[in-house]
Amino acid sequence: MTLPMIPTSVVGSYSMPGWLERLKTEYFARRISRHDLDEIHDNAVKAAIKDQETAGVDVITDGELRRDNMMDYFLERLPGVQIDRSSKKFYYDFYNCSVQGKLPMAPLGVADDFRFLRSFTEHEAKFCVTGPHALTKRIHNEFYPSEEALAMDLARVLNLELKELVKAGARVIQIDEPYYSGFPDDLTWGVKVLNALVEGVDAKIAVHICYGNRYGKPSWEGSYRYLFPRILEAKVHQLTLEFARRGGEDLDLFREFQPPFELGVGVIDVKTQAVETPDMVAERIRKALEFVPAERVVAMPDCGCFHLPRHIAFAKLCAMVEGARIVRKELGR
């Protein structure tokens, strides 16, 4: 599948419709069955695929509409993670969970969701996996001697799942590690864990690091400077960072440290419902091109579109696609 120069992609989640939120919550209240919810998810995912295709996004996802949130989708599949099922009132709430023994190796079964996506699109498809560092922050550790040890074992289990995804045809896998920004000191071991996670995984690996998007608001503030130079040791192909909301000041780090990665540059602010114009998007891409060659730039939203109303999310994706087209045309590509 040939992608254009400055391809467009999404970070993962697509707009979560209000009706789907209600139905997910109905499931937790035991008012609809798992079978019905699965069918509802299938239909919602098809609609998300169609929206991304119609907007003209080059590399798409399943919109992560099966996920209650970025954590529980993985945590409730991980054998050895004890889930307190009573701890969730609204579907988006996090489960309280703990680890009381060594995590066994077992497949999580998320590759089936990738296969579903693959079977309904001709576009390049990407699958997003919440990274071990982020998952560790949501698990009450009652067994491992340190967070690092728990994260390393999570990486061992998830590595198997990444390989299953590759077997299912995944060529682009994105690891989501937003908690790096909240716990910058963890990066000393975070990168080691990240490398263990992707060891031997034959796919393009992107790592998404933002400042949080829980409830559509930032969880932390600061500068991406904390990533450098440690992140240069990461065995990944693409860094996906948030620039639209925060401004492009940190782009200078790419000149200073010359990382070898592609840059997934955030050109859409997902924390406001104001829809960017294609010209605004083009300007943000041009800014990134001052620091990274066009061959290594991918245009993306800052983070998932989960909290945006669907018509806003769609309009933003359209603006992103059009903005990328403007810049390509300027570059004669």
Added chain:
Amino acid sequence: MILQWNHLPRKSSAASAQDIVASLQSLLEEGCLEQEQFASLCVHLDWIQYKHNFREAVIVVPCAEEKAGGPPFFEVHVDLRQAGPGALRTAMMQALEAANSEIGHPPHPTPKLDCLALEDFQPFRTSIAWRFNRLYWQRLAEWEESTGRGYEEALPGGKSDANHPGAVADGVADFWTLVRDLEAKQKLPAELYVLEIGVGMGKRAGLWLDRFQKLDQERGTNYYPRVRFLLGDYSPATLERSKAAVRGHMEQCSFVVLDALNPLQTLSFLRHKVQHIHLTNVYDNLPDEEMARRDGRLYLVEVRAYLPTGEAERIAKEFELSARELPRCIERLLEVGPEHFADRARGMGFWQQVWAAMRLEERLVCADDIRPEELPEGLELNRLEAMLSEAPSDVRFHVNSGALESFRNTLPLLSTRGYLQVQDIFVTRWNEYQLGFHGPGKLDGSIVNWVNGALLRETAERAGYDVHFAPFRYREGSHTSMLYTTQRE
């Protein structure tokens, strides 16, 4: 018949309560009430009204939708603190007859409520009462001049709890701790934004800044120069008046005209940047309405403002008008103010007398028939029903549409560690509605109403905040409490 007798007044009310039961029984025996109607009556003795309010001591609220095959059902609300023993039977009979007539139910066709209606039935938030409230705030200085007392003097305690030095000092200490923590984590921003919405005379802002400056000096932290204190109010005149109270801190202060319903609209450039936002007695003065759940169904309480005929005639006579001319004259008052009268002092008098006499009648409308756009912005019926899973089965509650709107449009201003504090009169848990229902009151020329904190809590959870309530412990007998937010995981 269900007699809901939850509120326990401080003064003995046994005689009044017995009078109610006896009155209803006699009305049944005399045929003023049908057997079936009597059986389905729901009598609430739980009303807690302000001294100056909008309701008679006894009101009967009909349901606009008839139950299948049966007669319409009524709710009877009685304020035992206002109802004089001996007068209950008459009041109840008149209210029942009027309610029967309102929904066109025989067998006692009597004239409708003896009154001059000022509007059609509608949700309270759009009632003419709120236009009076708006006029009051626009013409506050004139009202104060006319009555000879400031609006704070009209408060139950005679002054605002917002300005209590102890409360302000503790609030400042909390903020200082937050700032110190930010510094410890090397996250101290160059500018620390603090926003107060609804500033009154600026007293609280002045006290806050005095205290913060002093604390900062005592501890040698040098945070004060970073503070950017925004005083926000929709009245430029109020902002102007507040300047005197903060004159020692003008370098730190900005004065912003904003709508409390949508601060984000004015301050969008501060989205996710404000460390602390404070409001005192703002939510209780924003448009609201009420709903009820009865036998598992939701109803909207619709109201209609009216003047009792006797009062209408008296006011008309005093101002040399016919009663028929009154609605038009009131409309002009609300459009142009007391200058509608050639003699402005007479205009003020007219305004105050109409306001004092104005009452609200009520009816229940089944929420099944309500279009989504008729509900307060951001409130969906199915979400409300989900929230009510924690409420008593039969409950009447506030839907503070204005407070909800303000709340939703304020939270996005908060920074990642920022917090919102709202000091007001809150119903903090759904179950509190079992212990009495506080109706809206008149505070001088403005409206005051209790705020459904439980509804705000649910709204906040969806926006990523947990909401907590702490009683205001600085003044004995205060009914206010403090809402504060924390980040939700």
